[in-house]
Amino acid sequence: MYIIIDTINGAKASAIIYSIAETAKANNLKPYHYFELLLTEIPKHMEDTNLDFLDDLLPWSEKLPVECRKQNQ
Structure with missing residues (x-):
């Protein structure tokens, strides 16, 4: 079964992904x-x-690897 964006489930999945990306x-x-x-x-x-x-995988966790963090400029 494929979930595509123009279905309700696809829209929900897209919203979750965009939310995680924006929170990151x-x-x-x-x-x-x-x-x-x-x-x-x-x-x-x-x-x-x-x-x-x-808890260690939350975007505000201090335990995230340095590779996940943007460099301060």
Whole structure:
């Protein structure tokens, strides 16, 4: 099953992605690197019942890798 933007589910998925990207930008993160981190780390925890690991992945977390952060100029 494909979710495309011109369906209700596609619009919802797009809104979630845009929201994450804009929140990353607002927190001085590089959106591409932030998405890459999320898409590699979250699958590692699919069997976890404790979701505390998500706190470290929030865009304002001090524990995010330096690669995700924009350089101060």
